[in-house]
Amino acid sequence: MMNQKPVIAIHQLDHYFGTGKLRKQVLFDINLEIFAGEIVIMTGPSGSGKTTLLTLIGGLRSAQSGSLNILGQELCGASQKELVKARRHNGYIFQAHNLHGSLTALENVQMGLEVHGTLSKGERHRRATEMLKQVGLKEHIDYYPANLSGGQKQRVAIARALVSRPKIVLADEPTAALDKKTGRDVVDLMHDLAKKQGCTILLVTHDNRILDIADQIVYMEDGRLATQPESVAMS
Amino acid sequence: MLGFIKTLIERTPLGLLQLKHDRMRLLVAIAGITFADVLIFMQLGFAAALYKTNTQYPRTLKADLVIIGTQAKNFGKLRTFPRRRLYQALDVPGVASADALYIQSVDWRNPQTRKKTSMLLVGQNPDRPSFNLPEVNQQLDAIRMPDTVLFDRASRGKYQDIITRVQQGERVTTEIGRRTVTVAGLFKVGASFSDDGALITSDQNFLRLFPKRDAGAVSLGLIRLHPGSDPDRVRAAVAARLPDDVQVLTNRGYIDFEMAEIKATSPIGFVFGLGTTMGFIVGIVIVYQVLSTDVNSHLAEYATFKAMGYRNAYLLGVIFEEALILSILGFIPGLAIALGAYQLTATATALPIAMPFGRGVIVLLLTFVMCGASGAIATRRLQAADPADIFS
Structure with missing residues (x-):
């Protein structure tokens, strides 16, 4: 495993918000390596910079200094166009499911494939149906999000994130809006599917109940990353 | 693609x-x-x-060339020019005939409601059709009679009874100024904004209804050419022959003139x-x-x-x-x-x-x-x- 190249390699990454006098450093000297197939949970108090790091890795923000290498591509100093392309390698799962209300579950999942522009309509339809079957929503493929429960919506969101078989899945508090059992089911589902597809998961959460699925847990506090378990006792 | x-x-x-x-x-x-x-x-x-x-009558004119006064604004307000210009135009090779039209707005009493409304009165030579209006041209003999007019049945206003009565051959009379006129027949063109409709009569009747107008002061000249003449060339020749108080236009040119005038001056x-x-x-x-x-x-x-x-x-x-x-x-x-x-x-x-x-x-x-x-x-x-x- 160790001789493999990491899918996410971050070295001495700093990040600032604002400009001039208001410029404030939010990430300090982040170093992190994540290998293929790993499930990494990032936890820590709110405002510590977890989400900022996640958006940088996802290519939703431009990295400013240091090195941020995702799947062999350097995102620090990448153009907006390159960032948009880089986003397509990732699957996203959000706290709010952010499904499109005018699209059925099936159409929402298909949107995860359409962005690549490589598959025909029929093939997209077939793969999306298959994916929804895997998340246990075979009976609900033509439902609109408004007619699905919170857990079902999050399953659709997972299906959308995973349908294009991304190398990396980025999840931000995927269980925050769900009750204990539903949350557990959703996380288990993510875990199973990720293992099956061999994709890497970076998951930000406050939810201590799901830490057990992680291969690696990292802690973020005041913009600094720590991997030592003793940090958890401190926080 | x-x-x-x-x-x-x-x-x-x-x-x-x-x-x-x-x-x-x-x-x-x-x-x-x-x-x-x-x-x-x-x-x-x-x-x-x-x-x-506002260009319906210009569009139906039966003429190859049209002569109007230099001051002319539009069909309803043409101003007059001397009839002599028409005779002068006859000198030009290619010109077959030249006829005068007399045009003026007039108040007439609606025979049905007895109310006064504005109509455009057109006086034409009854010997030769001036318009491409078959209905009018078939009834040219009727307007040779003194104080008879043809009435545009598409005129705006309440005329239904009158139209029926005229169609049944009844004698319908009304007043224009101090004279009593007979509606001898019908034709169809349509109303315009300035006039509710139009009446066509002979040049003689027209002059009777407007006693102050001189027969030598005409509104519009209709020129027909010998077959095979080039309208543009004859137009230029006529324009060169006539003094500056008139302008000579081809039929198409006259319609364009009317359109341009409306577009430029009307709101x-x-x-x-x-x-x-x-x-x-x-x-x-x-x-x-x-x-x-x-x-x-x-x-x-x-x-x-x-x-x-x-x-x-x-x-x-x-x-x-x-x-x-x-x-x-x-x-x-x-x-x-x-x-x-x-x-x-x-x-x-x-x-x-x-x-x-x-x-x-x-x-x-x-x-x-x-x-x-x-x-x-x-x-x-x-x-x-x-x-x-x-x-x-």
């Missing part, structure tokens, strides 16, 4: 699905565009009808142009409202799409897709309603209002521009869809 079309067919029609999902919003948008389109259609229809009514173009612009702006505002509300309520979804790797151009495409669908869905009922309203207007006002194919195309294009412009303004809201904001 082929790839582009393939992408279009293969893509999920997101704009369509979004519009379909919120039926109420769709209905409001369609109603707004329909309203704007009907407004535009009516304005354009009125303007075209006005241009047409028709401005008023209806303004009305069209208003309709257009109303349309933009309504469509913009609908589209920007739509963008606003989908900001989170759009941000998600951006996070998934969709380009900004994709979302712009969705908005323009919506704009395009709305413009087509709004145009169709707009066209249907406008056709009905044209029919209604034609019956109510005797204005020759019709829907030429070209106008439909123009309004459809205007609708595209209208919706496109609204869409373009609405897309500015897309900047607010920042994918970095949805992780929070």
Whole structure:
């Protein structure tokens, strides 16, 4: 495993918000390596910079200094166009499911494939149906999000994130809006599917109940990353 | 190009699905565009009808060349020029005949309601048809009789009884000035804005009704050429032969002159142009409202799409897709309603209002521009869809 190249390699990454006098450093000297197939949970108090790091890795923000290498591509100093392309390698799962209300579950999942522009309509339809079957929503493929429960919506969101078989899945508090059992089911589902597809998961959460699925847990506090378990006792 | 079309067919029609999902919003948008389109259609229809009514008689003139005074403004206000010019024109090779028309607005008493209204009185030579109006030309003998006129049965106003009575061969009389005139027959052209209708009579009758007018002061000269003559060449020759107090025009040139005059001096173009612009702006505002509300309520979804790797151009495409669908869905009922309203207007006002194919195309294009412009303004809201904001 160790001789493999990491899918996410971050070295001495700093990040600032604002400009001039208001410029404030939010990430300090982040170093992190994540290998293929790993499930990494990032936890820590709110405002510590977890989400900022996640958006940088996802290519939703431009990295400013240091090195941020995702799947062999350097995102620090990448153009907006390159960032948009880089986003397509990732699957996203959000706290709010952010499904499109005018699209059925099936159409929402298909949107995860359409962005690549490589598959025909029929093939997209077939793969999306298959994916929804895997998340246990075979009976609900033509439902609109408004007619699905919170857990079902999050399953659709997972299906959308995973349908294009991304190398990396980025999840931000995927269980925050769900009750204990539903949350557990959703996380288990993510875990199973990720293992099956061999994709890497970076998951930000406050939810201590799901830490057990992680291969690696990292802690973020005041913009600094720590991997030592003793940090958890401190926080 | 082929790839582009393939992408279009293969893509999920997101704009369509979004519009379909919120039926109420769709209905409001369609109603707004329909309203704007009907407004535009009516304005354009009125303007075209006005241009047409004010050039109907010029359009039916049976002449190769037309002589009018230099001061002439339009068919109803031609001013006069000396009749001698017509005789002079006869000298020019190629000219076969030259006839005078006498034209003036006159108050006549509606035989049915006994109320005074303004009519255009045209005096023509009864020996030779002056208009391409078969009905008139068959009844030229009738207007040789003193104080008889032919009446335009498409005139605006209450004339139904009179028309029936004339058709049944009854003798219908009324007054023009101090004289009693007989309506001897009917023809059909249509009303104009300045006059409710027109009467055609002989030049002799015309001069009897306007005792102050001199037979030597004519309103318009009709020149017919020998077969095979080139109108443009003869026109130039006649123009060179005659002094500067008259202008010589070809038939087509005279119609253009009338049109140009109306467009330049009447408020028709401005008023209806303004009305069209208003309709257009109303349309933009309504469509913009609908589209920007739509963008606003989908900001989170759009941000998600951006996070998934969709380009900004994709979302712009969705908005323009919506704009395009709305413009087509709004145009169709707009066209249907406008056709009905044209029919209604034609019956109510005797204005020759019709829907030429070209106008439909123009309004459809205007609708595209209208919706496109609204869409373009609405897309500015897309900047607010920042994918970095949805992780929070």
